[in-house]
Amino acid sequence: MDAVRLTNVTKSYGDHIAVNDLSLRVPAGAIYGFIGPNGSGKTTTLRMILHIIHPDSGSIEVLGEAATRAANDRIGYLPEERGLYKKMKVRDLLTYYAALKGVSGADARREGETWLERFDLTGNATRPVETLSKGMAQKVQFIATVLTRPELLILDEPFAGLDPVNHDALRLAILELARQGTTVIFSTHDMSMAEKMCDRIFMIFKGDKVLDGTLDSIQEAYGADTVRLRVGGDAGLLAEHPAVERVTDMGHYQEVRLSGDPQALLQSLVARTSVQLFEIARPSLNEIFVRIAGPEAQDAVATSAALADQVA
Amino acid sequence: MSKIRTVMFTEYLRAVRTKAFIIGVLLMPLMFGGGIIAMALAEQAKDTADRHFVVVDESGVLLPMLAAALDERNEQSLFEDDEQVDPRWVLEAYDPAASAERMDVALSDRIENKEILGFLVIGPDIVDPDGADRRLAWYTDTPTYDDLADWLGATINNELRRLRFTEAGLDGTLVDHLSARERVNTLGLASVNEQGEVSEAEESNMAATVAIPIGLAMLLFMLVMMSTPALMNNVLEEKMQKIAEVLVSSVSPFGLLLGKLLSAVLVSLTLAILYVGAILLFVHNVDQVPAAIVDAISPGVLAWFVFFMLMALLIYGSIFSALGAACSEIQDAQTLMMPAMMVLIIPMMFLGPIIKSPDGALATALSYFPPATPVVMFLRISMPPGAEWWEITVAIVVMVIFTLGCVLAASKIFRIGILSQGQTPSYRKLVGWLVSR
Known part of the structure; x- marks a missing residue:
């Protein structure tokens, strides 16, 4: 059963097509990562799933409800830009947001206390939001989102601006909710986080779906054309090699994209310098993202779209 | 429905719990009464050099x-x-x-x-x-x-x-001696009751016939002024602080707008009960108050007051909420606010001629102009000679249709505006939003 099903959805603002003929299925219980550059249509897609905005064409079914807001009470939404009433006290705010989802005050308070305790915020329950630190406010916003035990959790950049401790606390909370059966859709610019957490990944670029599938299937499609290597002496000679398409300096090693035979590269390197690391790998999600949306790929969108079709 | 009620009560409590509200409650009678007292004091503090x-x-x-x-x-x-x-x-x-x-x-x-x-x-x-x-x-x-x-x-x-x-x-x-002047006495009308007894015309009491209706009309205007422009700031704040997006993911934009409008109604009703209650307490308990004034604040007049206040709140609440949703910055909001404010104060600008001639052409025309109907029609009904029943009916029908139009138009602008970013639209653009799908 799908928690979310988009079929041929298109949304445009004036002449600008924000989302173009998008079809997407998010299976129930999955953690689905939405990636894509800024302004590529992620937030528009999320808002359409919430029925905050309506598509020009196509259909959207969420938790079995088609084209109405009927399912919204069962969705928790954490928008990219946090929205809390500054003057309201934390507990009042949580109760209000829960009441808007149809949850009674008593239930909201009970559930709220549990979450406040979990995030070490119990002592702040009666403080106005404006007195909280940024990290605390962000946790409060997260609590407001999950307080109502939603079946579908939509998180737009949930980790932005969090310190490592809070980052971890939030990550564990999301994973736990997913284990309990909550479907999670989250958008992020943090590719390693997407790699670690997501069962499936969807990438949208300039309104078009360019990736959709498990990390494995996506990496499979991009092939094993990547070599991680470290050489003694000048790394600059890598770039001169005819088979090397691109070199990304990762600090401790270089990530190289090859068009030819890796063995030939190894042989030619060994002949000229000492090779300390040579690993044939699949491209990271970060690399794939840059290949699709990086400056050199901007004019090759069509190719990416074709690749996405293969993956799907 | 329960969500609209939640928005209504939460917004109401947010509004009445602020210091600004409590100060406002005390300040308004001070401004009104204070003005009169200050004038009296100034009169006394004459320069006697x-x-x-x-x-x-x-x-x-x-x-x-x-x-x-x-x-x-x-x-x-x-x-x-x-x-x-x-x-x-x-x-x-x-x-x-x-x-x-x-x-x-x-x-x-x-x-x-x-x-x-x-x-x-x-x-x-x-x-x-x-x-x-x-x-x-x-x-x-x-x-x-x-x-x-x-x-x-x-x-x-x-x-x-x-x-x-x-x-x-x-x-x-x-x-x-021969050219001594005689004073004109202004009287009401004589009438015959069902038993055929003629009741004599009474000397009309200026305070009752004019001051009470004018005072109530001013109060109506002030209540609308106190609560509806505040809605614009309220909506704009939610939009600027991105609260709106959380809210509309839970409540439909129309529900949210309605909840806010009703909260403004509650706030104004609270104020009306406070002020009118204080006035009633005063006139019923102070013996010096002439009976004509006690009679002038009749349940009928108060019912009209509440009805017209409700309509005015819905009209201007819708307009100001929609403008708040359309803007992205406070400065822009103030620019857009000006024309709406001008319309709001029309009845006050023409208060003089309306009082002078409550059934004159100007007062009649304004009472059919929906944005001015609440204040002007209230004045015409509560002041002699009073409006004809068919005039009242026509004005109310036109006003109610206009009010519904305002709420619907506002909900459309609100829905589009609340999530829009960037440049604040012009009035022309807003009309474009209205006719868009």
Whole structure:
């Protein structure tokens, strides 16, 4: 059963097509990562799933409800830009947001206390939001989102601006909710986080779906054309090699994209310098993202779209 | 429905719990009542310093009389309960020998030097109604202080009339007696009841017939002013702080708008109950209040008040909420707000002519202009002669249709605006939003 099903959805603002003929299925219980550059249509897609905005064409079914807001009470939404009433006290705010989802005050308070305790915020329950630190406010916003035990959790950049401790606390909370059966859709610019957490990944670029599938299937499609290597002496000679398409300096090693035979590269390197690391790998999600949306790929969108079709 | 109720009560509590609200509640009667008290105090705190002036009597007959009348005035009407309430006026006859300059120049200099307040020139032929030079000229650099000039005019004219009648061979005292003025009494209407008994017309009480309706109309206007522009800031704040997005993911934009409008209604009702309640307590418990005033604040009038207040709140609440949703910055909001504010104050701008002629063309036309209907129609209904039933019906039907239109249009602009970013749209663009899908 799908928690979310988009079929041929298109949304445009004036002449600008924000989302173009998008079809997407998010299976129930999955953690689905939405990636894509800024302004590529992620937030528009999320808002359409919430029925905050309506598509020009196509259909959207969420938790079995088609084209109405009927399912919204069962969705928790954490928008990219946090929205809390500054003057309201934390507990009042949580109760209000829960009441808007149809949850009674008593239930909201009970559930709220549990979450406040979990995030070490119990002592702040009666403080106005404006007195909280940024990290605390962000946790409060997260609590407001999950307080109502939603079946579908939509998180737009949930980790932005969090310190490592809070980052971890939030990550564990999301994973736990997913284990309990909550479907999670989250958008992020943090590719390693997407790699670690997501069962499936969807990438949208300039309104078009360019990736959709498990990390494995996506990496499979991009092939094993990547070599991680470290050489003694000048790394600059890598770039001169005819088979090397691109070199990304990762600090401790270089990530190289090859068009030819890796063995030939190894042989030619060994002949000229000492090779300390040579690993044939699949491209990271970060690399794939840059290949699709990086400056050199901007004019090759069509190719990416074709690749996405293969993956799907 | 329960979500609209949640929004309504939460917004209501957010509004009434603020310091600004509590201060506002206390401040408004202070501003109204304070204005009246301040005027009364200012009236009492009159400048009672002596005022000197010069009289140049070229007729040669009026000066002694003027001096005598002034003495009498200075002795008899300066004091109230041993407290001086008016300045003493000190008359000085013009002395040509005092200066070599022309009379008017010399005296003007003295005015500039603050020695005198002004000078009066009486023409030589003033007693003769057909005389060539009958000047009565008051020179001063303080024309706003007109008490003295008025007194001089009245006193001299009385004397002149007496002199001219005597000249014509009539007895001045008799003429005064015969030309005594009679006062006009303003009365209501006489009517016949079911038993055929005629009930006499009563002297109409200005306070009851005019002041109560005007006061209530002003209160209505103030309540709308206090709660609806605040909605614009409220919506704009939610939009700027991205709260709106969380809210509309839980409540439909229309539900959110409705909840906010109803919260404004609750806030205004709270204020109305406070103020009207205080007024009712006062008029029912203070014996000095005339019965006519107690009767003027009738349940019927109060029902109309609440009804028109409700309509005005929905009209202006919708407009201001929509404008708040359309803007992204406070400065833009203020620009968009101006025209709406202008419309809101129309009834107040024309208050004078409306009161003067409640069934005149202007008042009638304005009572059919929906944005002005609440205040103007309320005035027309509550003030004599009152509006015809069909006029009231037509105005209400038009207004209710307009109100619904406002709420629907606002919900559309609200829905589009609340999530829009960037440039604030013009009114033309807003109309574009209205007709868009």
